[in-house]
Amino acid sequence: MKIALLRSFVYFRRHTDAAVYSVCQSGPIAPSMNIRSSITVKLFLSVLAACATVLLVQTLTFRISFQRDFLDYLNEQGSESMARLMPRLAAAYRQRGSWEFLQSDSTAWVDLMRPQGDFDEINRNLSIADQTGALMRTGLLDARLHRIAGNFRVSATSMRRPVVVDGQTVGWLAMLPFQDMMSITDARFLEKQRRVWAIIGVASLAIIALLTFFLTRSLLHRVRTMAGGTHLLAAGDYSSRIEVGSLDELGTLAQDFNRMAEALERNEGARRALMADISHELRTPLTVMLAELEAVLDGIRQPSTQSLHALHLEMTQLGKLIDDLHDLALTDIGALAYQRMPVDLATILRSALDGVRERLGAKDLRLVVQIASEPLFIIGDERRLQQLFANLLENTLRYADHGAHVKVACRCAGDAVTIILEDSAPGVPDDKLDRLFERFYRVESSRNRASGGSGLGLAICRNIAEAHNGRISASTSPLGGLRITVDLARAAS
Incomplete structure (x- = not known):
């Protein structure tokens, strides 16, 4: 034992x-x-x-x-x-x-x-x-700590207890600590065990290194994949995507990366389409005016009121396009000036309708107006709101068929004021409704480029509505055409 x-x-x-x-x-x-x-x-x-x-x-x-x-x-x-x-x-x-x-x-x-x-x-x-x-480790010392019997190595430095007789210390019982009694054989056994445990220690570190290698290799493979995708994206390859793999932190990062790449790809496509649309929209009136002027200069056509009127129409269209581009750029960066004050939306909407009634009648559009009789106050810019409603009505005038029905409603809905403008056929396919407020976007059906317009009006309307902390949306109208809904926060009474 x-x-x-x-x-x-x-x-x-x-x-x-x-x-x-x-x-x-x-x-x-x-x-x-x-x-x-x-x-x-x-x-x-x-x-x-x-x-x-x-x-x-x-x-x-x-x-x-x-x-x-x-x-x-x-x-x-x-x-x-x-x-x-x-x-x-x-x-x-x-x-x-x-x-x-x-x-x-x-x-x-x-x-x-x-x-x-x-x-x-x-x-x-x-x-x-x-x-x-x-x-065997015990010995006896006298009162002066000199050895008397027992282990020869006991001394005053050993563990000891006093032997007391009639209140007087007559000696000390001493014992060597356990660790001081280890023999040469024990020391050799200890050294052998040290070598064994040294091998065990090195083997343990080798196993740890091996497991660490496989763990980090799997992890870093995903990191390298992500880094490679990032380099491609930075080089302009917006089609680059990263395999998500497991849904951990790196998987979430990969999902975010893919969404960012998709957004950049869409933005790049929109940028190219924007440049193409702007160049087309500017080239068309410039080409017409240049042809008219060259015809006059070459003597093919004599200057007349009719030719000057045609030039004036093209200049007006070009000026409106430039104004729309300027307003859109300002609203995109939030630099469009707004003078916010309490304004009555019902009054602004009636004023916008009065400005287009003659044109509505000329196209035989049957107008139904449902505007609340009481004032509907919001905090906003009267001029920009007038521009918002004018663009919406202009969109209806441009695309509604001859003799169509047009309905304009304005009412209070809780803490918001809702304006609804809808018309009858032609309508817009459901899959294209969400894109109506993109710049230069036009539905390639009955509401197309042949009807006129630059495709910027609704984009400007969206920016004006959002600048008033509101929301604008498009849906299918029960009349068979398009419904535009604008929600603006009502001013506190």
Whole structure:
């Protein structure tokens, strides 16, 4: 039992020393290593260093805990064995009056230290200290701390307890600590265990490095894929997409990247379409005017009121297109000036309708107006709101068929004022309703470029509505045509 416990102690001591030794021998990573500072190396070394640090901390903690707790426990057990011997030593001194009997009789000390009682009872009550040779580590010192009997190595520095007889200290019972009794054989066993645990420590770090490598390789593959997609996107390849994979943080980032790439691809397509549309819209009136002027200069056509009127119409259309482009640019960047004050939407809408009634009648459009009789106040810019309603009515005049029905309603709906403008056929396909407010967008059916217009009016309307913290939307009208709905926040009363 004694040998087994001693070997267990040596095993654990060897484990702690070897683990520290192996970590110190294997690294930290030398700063002189010429390693490329890439994310692969950084992540690999970070995870490896973290695992090695945890191993080192656990090893040191176990070693300190083992030395302070287990060895102290064994020594405390030895101290308790000493306490049980104290009455017997005091009685022997009192009976003989001195310690000379121990010096003259070499067996007297052994008889004094031998456990008393039945053999089976002794085995049952034998403490761990006794099993680890506590009695063999015990000796007796006189009152002046000179050795009298027992272990030859006991001294004043050993663990000791006073032997008191009639209130006077007549000697000291001393015991060597457990760790001081390790033999040369034990030391050799310890050294062998150290080599074993050094191998175990190095193997543990190798396994950690291998697991770290596979973990970081999988993670960094996704990072490299994302970096490659980003480089393509930065180079102008907006069709670049990244495989999402697992729905973790990197997966979410990949989804966001794909959405961004889709948005950039749409914006690039819109930019190219915008440039093409602007060039077409500007070229058409300029070409007509240039042809008219060249005909006059070449003498093919004489200047007349009719030819000048045609030039004036083209100039007017070109000027309106330029004004629309300017207003759209200002509303896009939020630079369009707004003078906000309480205004009555019902009054503004009636004024806009009065401006187009003659043209509505000329096209035989049957108008139905349902505007609330009470004032409908909002905080906004009267001139910009007038522009909003004028553009909406102009859109209806341009695209509604001859003799169509037109309905305009304005009412209060809770904390908002809702304006609805709808007409009869022709309508707009449902899949194209959401695109009506895009600049230069025109439905390629009955509401097409042949009807006139630059395709900027509804885009300007959207920006004006949003600048008033409102919302504008398009839907199919029960009359068979298009319904435009504008919601604006009502002013607090």
